Amino acid sequence: MEFPVEGGGETGALIQSHDWASTSLGPICRWPDCLRFAVRLMLPARSQMVIFWGPEFVAIYNDAYAEVIGNKHPGALGRPAREIWTELWGDLGPLLQRVYDEGETIFAEDRSFRLERYGYPEDVSFDISYSPLRDETNAIRGVICIVNETTDRVEARRALAKAQERLSYALSASGMIGTFDWHIQSDEFFSDAQFAAMFSVDPHRDTTSVSVMEYLARIHPDDRERIAAAVDHAIETGEKYAQECRYLQPDGTVRWIEVRGGIVYDASGKAERFAGAAVDITDRKEREEALHRLAAIVASSEDAIMSTDLDVRITSWNRGAERLYGYSAEEAIGRPATFLLPEDRADEEPMIIERIRRGERIETYETKRRRRDGTLVDVSLTVSPVHDFSGRIVGASKIARDITERKKAERLERYLIGELKHRVKNTLATVRAIARQTFGKESSREVREAFDARLLSLSRAHDLLTARNWNGAELSAVIAEVLAPYEKERFEIAGPAVLLPAKSVLTFSLALHELATNAAKYGALSHSSGKVSITWTLGAGAVPQLDLRWEERGGPLVSEPVQKGFGSKLIEEILSAELDGEAGIFFEPSGVVCKVRAPMSVDEDPAVPGRSQAAGSGR
Structure with missing residues (x-):
């Protein structure tokens, strides 16, 4: 049905042809008189106007408003406001609801909104006037909005304010x-x-x-x-x-x-x-003097210091770089820094520059570079962004330190540790062979297997120490290694990171091995329902205390043995001494309990930041 409106323009024609019957408004012929009158008033107006009708706030607007909403037109016509303005509904919705529910007229100048009318978000400003649209019974049926985009005006004001600010700074400087x-x-x-x-x-x-x-x-x-x-x-x-x-x-x-x-x-x-x-x-x-001092430091530094622009071309090259790489400053400056890269690291320099462009911080790392004579050199490389006076990133500064000797020392250390590991394992194998020969046939199979298991536990503990170059071992790692032969579901293990000193790792491993072996033979692990809880805490204070508890439950009833075995002596005598603390086994009826309490040293392991080290490492 036609909608007889003069001067309705393109949007008026769209309104007449729109399928309103499929919307909550229904066919135009059934629209209330107040809505028809408002639409006839709105369409020829040159002001940017939109009617949001009904509780769904269905949109009807004129040509002037269509120009403002960009790519949302003509799809916005006849759709609820929530669907049209999804990106700002959290802001727009409450405004419309206040007018619709309370009959309040809302007016604001240069009201800011964040719209996506052209497929990307933009900050815009409007003068707005939202008023209730009432029917003949004075009931509110919709909201009529008159808006005027003021984005250009607001931006002009901001630009003027910035210009005035710059002028103020200039006057202050003058x-x-x-x-x-x-x-x-x-x-x-x-x-x-x-x-x-x-x-x-x-x-x-x-x-x-x-x-x-x-x-x-x-x-x-x-x-x-x-x-x-x-x-x-x-x-x-x-x-x-x-x-x-x-x-x-x-x-x-x-x-x-x-x-x-x-x-x-x-x-x-x-x-x-x-x-x-x-x-x-x-x-x-003062800045020039500071730069001169910095330049003198760079020039005299033993480290190789160079800088590049964002095209990876070298812009500075100190004497340290000449000594390390063999190229003079005249030969290096202006060349792409990639000529220093070995073939297998060709992508390293572009990757560094790309991260510098993004403003990322690059931690010091170890790599290799190629000297003039073709040999490779191990370096520790530190890369930092270079900014201009405006704070814009314009390049990268690189400090390379020759770590050839350190690498040689590390390789020698690994070789010696490996040799030590090999010899310890050979020694343990020899001990095992001698013990078997000594036990002879008279010894029971159980005795021989127990001895072999203890040697195996020692061997695994040595592996943990070797992995950390004999700088101790993580308590949780020791526990995991000892309990590896058992079902994980039978154990509840919890506690903070604690580094055991190298001297205590072997004894601690043997003590756990004895507890686990006895639990499997006579204790909680001998029953299918039995479990073992291993927990430890690290107390606060000037000298923190490590408190560890082994507790068995769900096994057979326990009574204190008439004579203590090897495990009890190992824990209560040897382990206590190794840790400079206290360790004891308690035979509770519900299950064996082992308690270990040892002071912690104030030193921290340099290889494990933030982890405390148990006392006794200096004994």
Whole structure:
């Protein structure tokens, strides 16, 4: 059915042809008079208007509004506002609901919204007026919105504010500039307050009563003669005057100024005036001095220090780099840094630069580089971004340290540790063979198997120590290694990270082995329902205490044996001594309990940051 509206434009035609029967509004012929009247009023208007009708806030709008909503038109016509403006519904929804529920009219200027009208998010601003749309019974049936996009106006204001801010900064900076005018023939010296303040002259004092000599007296003694000669030279030749010098303040501190000026001559060619300006350059001088110091440090460093731009071209190369890589600065600067890379690391440099571009921090790492003679050198490489004065990343700084000798030492250490491991295992094998020969046939199979199991436990403990270059072993790793032959489901293990000293690892492993073996033969692990709990805590304090508890449950009833075996003696005597603490076995009826308490040293293992080390490592 036609919707007779004059001046409705493109959107009016779309409204007439739209399938309203499929929406909650129903066919146009059934629309209430208030809605028809509002639509006829809205369509020819040049203001950006939209009606959100009903509790679903179904959208009907005019051509002016269609231009504002971008790619959402014409799909937005006849759809609920929640579907149209999904990205800002958390903001828009409450506004519409307030008008619809409470009859409140909402008005705001330059209200900001974040829209996605062209397929990408953008921050925009609008003047908005949201009013209730009522029917003949005064009931609120919808919300009529009149909006005016003010994004350009808001951005213009922001740009103006930024320009004013920059102007303010410039004016503040210009406050460091002082001007002067010396009338040479009458020896009258005029200056503004800033110039007077630079030389600690009272700015409220009549500057004509201050002679040029009083200003010269404020100049640092080491610069005074040079400055006087430069002034005379400018007067005699007419050349522009430009000098930097130090000046003394009443408290004895020294600051730097740069003075620029020129000579004005009279008709007879005689010097009449010397006018110019001075600016305090102390901060600049301090930065330059810091850069000079840094440059001296870089130049004299034994480490190879170089920098590259974001195209991976070398921009600086110190003597350390010459010594390490064999190329002079003249040969290296300007070349791509990739010429130092071995063939198997060709992608390393581009990857570094890409991470630097993203502003990522690159931790120190070990790699290889190729020298001029073709040999490879092990280096520890530190890479940091280089910023320009605006803070923009413009390149990368790289410090390479030759770690060839350290690598040799590490390889030797690994070789020696491996040799030690091999010899220990050979020794254990020899001990096992001697023991079997000594036991002979008279010894029971159970005795021989127990002895073999203890040797195997020692061997596994040695493997743990070897893996950490005999710097101790993680308590949880020791427990896991000892209990490897048993079902994991039978154990409950919990506790913080603790590093056992190397001296205690073997005894601790044997003690756990004895507990596990006895539990399997006579205790909780001999019953299918039995379990073992191994827990430990690390107390706070100047000397933290390690408290470990082995507790069996679900096994047969336990009674204290008449005679203690090897395991009890190992735990209560040897383990206690190794840990400088206390260890004991308690035969509770519900199951065997073993308690270990040992002080912790204040030293930390350098290979495991943040982990404490059990006492006894220095015994």
